[in-house]
Amino acid sequence: GAVVSQHPSWVICKSGTSVKIECRSLDFQATTMFWYRQFPKQSLMLMATSNEGSKATYEQGVEKDKFLINHASLTLSTLTVTSAHPEDSSFYICSAAALAGGQETQYFGPGTRLLVL
Amino acid sequence: DAKTTQPPSMDCAEGRAANLPCNHSTISGNEYVYWYRQIHSQGPQYIIHGLKNNETNEMASLIITEDRKSSTLILPHATLRDTAVYYCINADSSYKLIFGSGTRLLVRP
Numbered sequence: 001g002a003v004v005s006q007h008p009s010w011v012i013c014k015s016g017t018s019v020k021i022e023c024r025s026l027d028f029q030a031t032t033m034f035w036y037r038q039f040p041k042q043s044l045m046l047m048a049t050s051n052e053g054s055k056a057t058y059e060q061g062v063e064k065d066k067f068l069i070n071h072a073s074l075t076l077s078t079l080t081v082t083s084a085h086p087e088d089s090s091f092y093i094c095s096a097a098a099l100a101g102g103q104e105t106q107y108f109g110p111g112t113r114l115l116v117l
Numbered sequence: 118d119a120k121t122t123q124p125p126s127m128d129c130a131e132g133r134a135a136n137l138p139c140n141h142s143t144i145s146g147n148e149y150v151y152w153y154r155q156i157h158s159q160g161p162q163y164i165i166h167g168l169k170n171n172e173t174n175e176m177a178s179l180i181i182t183e184d185r186k187s188s189t190l191i192l193p194h195a196t197l198r199d200t201a202v203y204y205c206i207n208a209d210s211s212y213k214l215i216f217g218s219g220t221r222l223l224v225r226p
Binding site: 002004006032034036043044045046049091093095097100103104105106107108109110111113 | 149151153155158159160161162163166168204212213214215216217218219
């Protein structure tokens with residue numbers, strides 16, 4: 001149980017284009033989903049917290065107009081990187097919160113590798 | 118910033134127990150201890166979590182000291198597939214996970 005998928009697993013795009021990444025909880029409903037990114041040889045950095053039906057909460061330094069998050073249902077959240085630039089190239093990972101051992105626990109997707117040329 | 122301290126790297130022999138320590142001296146009363154691992158180029162994998170009692174599941178055991186200022190993750194019989202970066206994280210009910218640098222565990226054949 002508690003499986004999270006991401007699509008696509010990797011994407012290459014031209015500078016200036018927008019890229020949408022989907023995150024789905026396959027066997028549970030998640031009221032809260034999270035988006036992280038990870039640069040090479042660094043740890044995961046939380047970008048935003050997304051709750052179903054409401055606006056996402058962004059971490060300090062993350063531009064909400066550049067990284068659009070939509071959490072339309074209890075099983076789907078999307079991250080759109082708008083007007084992508086080479087510095088946005090990174091590993092984007094989502095997670096979804098589910099109850100485990102009486103405590104909400106985050107389960108992570110496999111990640112999406114974005115390369116902006 | 119991460120609120121936990123872990124050794125940057127460790128190694129152990131295949132088939133032996135791997136004991137990964139973590140210091141969380143500033144943990145507050147409502148914070149849980151979570152352990153995740155990340156195998157190269159994959160998303161993190163949940164391992165185990167606990168509040169104050171020791172916990173065990175099919176993957177590992179978690180030993181939390183009585184004062185809750187440190188914990189140890191135990192992989193009882195490490196395999197080559199357990200080679201990964203292991204993260205120890207304190208989190209409260211907000212579920213916000215702050216990842217530190219973790220411990221890079223290398224399991225030797």
